[in-house]
Amino acid sequence: MITLTSDFGSPYPAAMKGVILQRTDARLVDVAHDLPRQDVRAAAFWLREVVPYYPPAVHLVVVDPGVGTDRAAVVVRVGDHAFVAPDNGVVRPAARALDGDIDVFEIDDSDAASSTFHGRDVFAPAAADVHEAGVENIENVAGITPAADCVDLALPDATVEGDVAHGEVLVVDDFGNAITNVPGEFVADAASVRVNGERAPVEPSYAHVGVGERLVTVASHGNVELAVNQGRGADAFGVQPGDSVDVKK
Amino acid sequence: MITLTSDFGSPYPAAMKGVILQRTDARLVDVAHDLPRQDVRAAAFWLREVVPYYPPAVHLVVVDPGVGTDRAAVVVRVGDHAFVAPDNGVVRPAARALDGDIDVFEIDDSDAASSTFHGRDVFAPAAADVHEAGVENIENVAGITPAADCVDLALPDATVEGDVAHGEVLVVDDFGNAITNVPGEFVADAASVRVNGERAPVEPSYAHVGVGERLVTVASHGNVELAVNQGRGADAFGVQPGDSVDVKK
């Protein structure tokens, strides 16, 4: 199985799939191709949320603002999973979320047919080759060699001081929910909290408040989420990815 | 085969797919994940239009504004098909469109890992389990028990008085066509009709009028559709889903 994640929109992912299907009959599963463009951190967050639910797979990840520069192309192996991606840290949080040691390999991209579409010309063939060889045999794949390490990227942690958590918005999902890095446990015993000064109820899910009303919930990722029942929490709370969020009990 | 339908956008459906693929090798087919958010009626309409074209399948449907409340989670079996969905009526019109008696089962969701993402934590595993057991053996799936009935949802019917049909817009499709509930037969013999007072020609398809011009047609769903050749009929006719539409011959 090969999963595909990018910020390519359409139809560039289809070119990657063609390249892969020339080399393997693997099942292909799209994670997303409409991630925020060139936003390595958002992609890192979503991969971390999604990949742990998958059986062993090769994960092709191309959010690659540095394409055509000297950034490396890497394969990162953790247990039965392998990530094939630009070396910009995008896969590191997901790799940490899996069990196992991390092995890093570098892909030789010196012969890439283009300098703007390594998804098609470097990463797709590498993902197919890793899949065909087997994740346990990456060492045997031509053009892929062991590397010392890869770029790290850590999603920021919230800090807690007494009854206030200082965090930030990591991403806004397609519903408009603002997902923060404040751990859900922080609000577990609160009936309501102040978010950047304004009070909102803490509820188990959206429909526990009226349609159009604001709430704070602990969503499926385990973090504090700023939401509106059948509306866009990010708009109602006035926040965007990267904005700081103080949650006061 | 498991089909997937939701209003999740991206990348939440990918988490559902991972959960499913941990449990089964079934073919996965996306029906849509960009349906109008929390719009149970629109999803019900589209499922009714699409599902009858499928071979036997398990249909995972998650348009679920009531997630995390006491709404039930159900499996609805009709012939060789099974729907796995929240008990909000979303699958009922599609179930009626298939041949066969309807059997209803309830899914035990008391152990759901989240209260906001039952697509991943309740419906995806249930769909995989139903697929693995076989639609004829739902009775044997752990955590799924027979139920008396499920919520019904009936798409509204148009009424005809003499030469006027009183209907409404059910959905607007991605082309901007306004799909009504007025039966196509009503306009079958008309060269033109008045729609909410304004005359428009009745044509077999879009290109029978000039680019940018309005028309009324009987589209693939068998209903009267308000359209513009290479344009957005809903805008030209000034209608939205739920708006009433009078069609006068």
Added chain:
Amino acid sequence: MITLTSDFGSPYPAAMKGVILQRTDARLVDVAHDLPRQDVRAAAFWLREVVPYYPPAVHLVVVDPGVGTDRAAVVVRVGDHAFVAPDNGVVRPAARALDGDIDVFEIDDSDAASSTFHGRDVFAPAAADVHEAGVENIENVAGITPAADCVDLALPDATVEGDVAHGEVLVVDDFGNAITNVPGEFVADAASVRVNGERAPVEPSYAHVGVGERLVTVASHGNVELAVNQGRGADAFGVQPGDSVDVKK
């Protein structure tokens, strides 16, 4: 393998997939369903860019502004590939990009269940039938007969006069890059060029200029592309598909 390309948005492609899966177990691969609506030329461009990367396949292509008129429905065979599409030229540039002679067949669409959704009622069943028969046996498929020729569509060529290339914008991709028909070789030895009078650097890829800055690059399709690093080149250069572009060295 059957690939699917359309301007249908969602969920109409799912109806096509159901029809296909009633007839074949083929792998289905989406090329794109969000192509610019009714834009035959844009679809022709993208198919030409994507299809050559695929192994032998049946390519179902439905960008069909003339649906329900007397335009024909065709199958175009080139080598191990077959295109199933309306006869509006949309597949011709892709067919030329493949190796082999072109054989044309016509699909009998006189019994189509609808006059507005031939994707579901004509092209999907034909694609499945061609896949099941095998591309080499199209002659044996019921309802498909040899035809003399099909509509041609040629993407326009740029002209070069001395140090100026007169071209046009073919498409704008989802990143906002404006892809022209000026051959990449024209700018291969230039450090910068004037595009419609304004100077921009020629760079191997986006990140060779600062974030938000304009550049000219030779992208993965081999043509001159007007871009902005992490921005929308079409907006910065003030161009849309069809606009003329003069590139002066």
